[in-house]
Amino acid sequence: MTIITDLIKYSRLAFSLRDILKDSPISLEQSKEVIATRFYNRKKNFLSLIEKGVYQNPRSPFFKLLKVADCEFGDIESMVNQDGIEAALSRLLAEGIYISWEEFKGKKDVVRGGSHFRFSERDFDNPYLPDYYQIQSSGSRSAGTRTIFDLRYQMEKGYYLLPMLAANNALDFPIGLWSSIPPSGTGIGSSLRYWKVGKPVAKWFSPVGESQMHISMRDRLALRYIIYGSRLWGAKLVKPKYVSSTEAVKVAQWMAITKRQFGGCSIQCPVSLSVKVCQAAMENSLDIQGTHFFSGGEPLTEAKRCQIEATGALVRSIYSISEIGRIGYGCPESSITDDLHLFHDSVALVQRRRKLDDTDMFVNAFCFTTLLPTAPKILINVESDDYGVMETRDCGCLFEQLGFVKHLYNIRSFAKLTGAGVTILGTDFVRILEEVLPGKYGGVATDYQLLEEEDGIGQTHLSLIISPTVGMVDENAVIATILDELGRSTPSNKVATRLWSQMKILKVKRIHPVAKTHKVMTLHLMKRND
Numbered sequence: 109m110t111i112i113t114d115l116i117k118y119s120r121l122a123f124s125l126r127d128i129l130k131d132s133p134i135s136l137e138q139s140k141e142v143i144a145t146r147f148y149n150r151k152k153n154f155l156s157l158i159e160k161g162v163y164q165n166p167r168s169p170f171f172k173l174l175k176v177a178d179c180e181f182g183d184i185e186s187m188v189n190q191d192g193i194e195a196a197l198s199r200l201l202a203e204g205i206y207i208s209w210e211e212f213k214g215k216k217d218v219v220r221g222g223s224h225f226r227f228s229e230r231d232f233d234n235p236y237l238p239d240y241y242q243i244q245s246s247g248s249r250s251a252g253t254r255t256i257f258d259l260r261y262q263m264e265k266g267y268y269l270l271p272m273l274a275a276n277n278a279l280d281f282p283i284g285l286w287s288s289i290p291p292s293g294t295g296i297g298s299s300l301r302y303w304k305v306g307k308p309v310a311k312w313f314s315p316v317g318e319s320q321m322h323i324s325m326r327d328r329l330a331l332r333y334i335i336y337g338s339r340l341w342g343a344k345l346v347k348p349k350y351v352s353s354t355e356a357v358k359v360a361q362w363m364a365i366t367k368r369q370f371g372g373c374s375i376q377c378p379v380s381l382s383v384k385v386c387q388a389a390m391e392n393s394l395d396i397q398g399t400h401f402f403s404g405g406e407p408l409t410e411a412k413r414c415q416i417e418a419t420g421a422l423v424r425s426i427y428s429i430s431e432i433g434r435i436g437y438g439c440p441e442s443s444i445t446d447d448l449h450l451f452h453d454s455v456a457l458v459q460r461r462r463k464l465d466d467t468d469m470f471v472n473a474f475c476f477t478t479l480l481p482t483a484p485k486i487l488i489n490v491e492s493d494d495y496g497v498m499e500t501r502d503c504g505c506l507f508e509q510l511g512f513v514k515h516l517y518n519i520r521s522f523a524k525l526t527g528a529g530v531t532i533l534g535t536d537f538v539r540i541l542e543e544v545l546p547g548k549y550g551g552v553a554t555d556y557q558l559l560e561e562e563d564g565i566g567q568t569h570l571s572l573i574i575s576p577t578v579g580m581v582d583e584n585a586v587i588a589t590i591l592d593e594l595g596r597s598t599p600s601n602k603v604a605t606r607l608w609s610q611m612k613i614l615k616v617k618r619i620h621p622v623a624k625t626h627k628v629m630t631l632h633l634m635k636r637n638d
């Protein structure tokens with residue numbers, strides 16, 4: 109990356125910051141209007157994206173797949189006009205127009221109708237977006253993808269914010285963030301969006317610090333550029349304050365003080381950190397009753413929700429995937445733990461029944477299609493590594509009134525391990541378990557296994573199972589080896605391992621590895637297998 113190209117990117121960033129921040133804040137009424145317009149234009153948006161982004165873009169993987177399937181634009185147009193987008197997507201899926209999660213990540217060839225392809229994630233980039241500063245998705249459900257930090261798209265996601273606060277009666281209270289700094293885009297994106305809807309973030313805590321993380325000069329500059337550049341256009345964004353995941357009491361104290369002063373408050377942070385804040389509030393008798401946690405990054409499980417609600421606080425899911433966008437927000441009227449409304453104004457979802465590699469297990473994987481012209485990637489039926497339940501149901505909340513009648517719940521990943529709001533692909537562990545550990549500590553590849561578990565108080569732990577046949581090993585040294593190896597692979601893994609190390613998420617168990625399962629196993633998948 110040369111200084112010149114960086115400068116071009118920063119100047120683009122400056123212009124779009126100005127364009128976005130110079131106008132007055134978006135109101136709740138405007139948010140509702142934009143959502144209604146998206147629903148109204150849904151078919152038109154979808155067809156336009158397919159026509160321009162696929163049929164007029166030979167670089168698109170779907171250009172090639174649709175050719176193999178002998179499917180013309182007119183065929184898709186008539187399917188959509190006759191039966192709707194989802195019915196058309198289901199038919200396309202049956203014709204092989206989809207990309208599995210492994211294919212999307214470039215881990216597998218795409219084989220359709222005798223043709224072989226291998227795509228990289230960049231091939232899916234929306235060609236109509238300028239090349240902005242890129243961010244790492246370490247704070248979200250997708251591990252290690254670089255996604256274009258397009259401010260217009262960041263703002264598109266902002267239209268859901270005021271409805272979320274209104275649906276939870278949280279519009280009048282201050283908002284805090286406990287969210288990572290760049291290269292993760294979550295914190296700075298949220299900060300800009302909340303400003304844009306007239307609800308500037310009152311306090312931004314970051315679980316990672318610049319010096320501690322050895323953040324690159326480029327990322328440091330980008331963060332300062334956005335924070336101080338925004339001030340030129342009147343937006344006083346707060347600077348992040350480093351509060352490690354072991355200092356949750358500081359966040360709990362801020363919430364208790366803010367609640368006392370203003371009658372309430374909300375915080376947006378990963379699910380595991382929400383649990384930590386609530387444990388700290390309980391241990392220190394801090395009153396955070398009635399406050400709101402808007403939490404994503406990992407599944408909101410029953411145990412985690414109970415732990416949060418024990419303080420009298422409320423928790424709502426945020427479901428986001430950086431390559432796809434904002435997918436949904438929690439329903440305030442539902443008794444199902446992680447029930448959320450699918451934002452089908454901007455994404456379409458159909459499910460694909462698929463087998464998991466090396467197992468006899470099947471899941472109904474989510475396949476997403478992007479609908480907005482500002483989406484960073486143009487995707488048709490692209491699997492995320494999540495599966496779950498989708499149903500149409502009346503709940504009576506504001507989201508339903510806005511047209512979001514589809515609910516998702518029991519959402520889990522079939523390929524990732526989560527903890528402290530950061531994720532690492534299970535496959536990143538395989539080489540370490542099969543080669544590094546046996547090489548260094550003895551035994552064979554099958555003597556090591558990783559298991560994701562949740563304890564009774566809602567904390568996620570990763571257990572490294574080492575077969576007793578391996579003999580004596582220094583458990584701390586083994587854990588240090590794993591974190592060291594993982595941290596070397598990608599910047600997002602570096603963030604993850606730092607937090608995992610802080611939170612002591614990885615523990616050793618000296619038992620025989622569980623037979624006939626994944627090398628890397630999550631508890632929910634094991635339960636399905638029973």
Ligand SMILES: [Zn+2]
Pocket residue numbers: 438439440441442449503504505506507508
């Ligand atoms: Zn609802």
